[in-house]
Amino acid sequence: MSESEITKTPRAPYYAVIFTSIRTEGDNGYDAMSDKMFALASQMEGFIGAESVRHPDGFGMTVCYWQTLEGIKRWKQDAEHQLAQQMGRDRWYRQYKTRICLVQEDYGTDLFE
Amino acid sequence: MSESEITKTPRAPYYAVIFTSIRTEGDNGYDAMSDKMFALASQMEGFIGAESVRHPDGFGMTVCYWQTLEGIKRWKQDAEHQLAQQMGRDRWYRQYKTRICLVQEDYGTDLFE
Numbered sequence: 001m002s003e004s005e006i007t008k009t010p011r012a013p014y015y016a017v018i019f020t021s022i023r024t025e026g027d028n029g030y031d032a033m034s035d036k037m038f039a040l041a042s043q044m045e046g047f048i049g050a051e052s053v054r055h056p057d058g059f060g061m062t063v064c065y066w067q068t069l070e071g072i073k074r075w076k077q078d079a080e081h082q083l084a085q086q087m088g089r090d091r092w093y094r095q096y097k098t099r100i101c102l103v104q105e106d107y108g109t110d111l112f113e
Numbered sequence: 114m115s116e117s118e119i120t121k122t123p124r125a126p127y128y129a130v131i132f133t134s135i136r137t138e139g140d141n142g143y144d145a146m147s148d149k150m151f152a153l154a155s156q157m158e159g160f161i162g163a164e165s166v167r168h169p170d171g172f173g174m175t176v177c178y179w180q181t182l183e184g185i186k187r188w189k190q191d192a193e194h195q196l197a198q199q200m201g202r203d204r205w206y207r208q209y210k211t212r213i214c215l216v217q218e219d220y221g222t223d224l225f226e
Contacts, residue, residue, distance in 0.1 A: 103131075
């Protein structure tokens with residue numbers, strides 16, 4: 001998952017899941033799983049989009065935007081995603097934090113021009 | 114501002130400001146101003162910490178954590194920060210989006226070990 005576009009989100013309120021992580025050394029199947037999870041999440045009800053960037057030193061952030069908290073919960077409990085989460089803990093992440101957020105307000109350049 | 118640590122945030126609820134941006138070409142004083150703004154924000158009441166990462170293609174994300182919405186508003190209105198915001202619009206960012214969020218829940222590896 002390496003999106004280099006700012007997500008076109010709807011008018012607030014909506015939800016954001018901030019996932020900050022520090023990777024272990026080596027790929028170990030991470031990139032393929034990351035692509036697969038992004039494709040899978042994209043098909044979930046309520047998924048809006050994601051922004052993601054990682055530094056070569058291993059530090060990275062992915063923010064996924066969702067229309068509802070229910071969508072976030074269903075995604076967290078998805079069987080394939082749960083397997084990926086377990087592999088993340090065992091293999092891919094040295095450290096991580098997930099933050100579930102309500103986006104109350106937003107502003108910026110007009111992304112639709 | 115290039116922090117490569119996961120911020121030690123307090124028990125939720127607290128606030129997050131997600132700033133996603135795409136940089137223009139060249140530095141043009143950006144790095145020095147970014148360091149200065151981080152130092153300045155760090156002294157503001159209610160500031161908890163920040164996580165930041167930018168891809169070489171110009172796409173980057175900075176998330177600042179705050180204890181209160183009032184702290185976020187005071188920082189937005191700070192005179193030096195307002196000048197930096199104007200320079201950002203004029204010079205440094207091709208596109209950006211700021212999202213003000215209430216962090217309702219979080220979990221992850223124990224960052225205090």
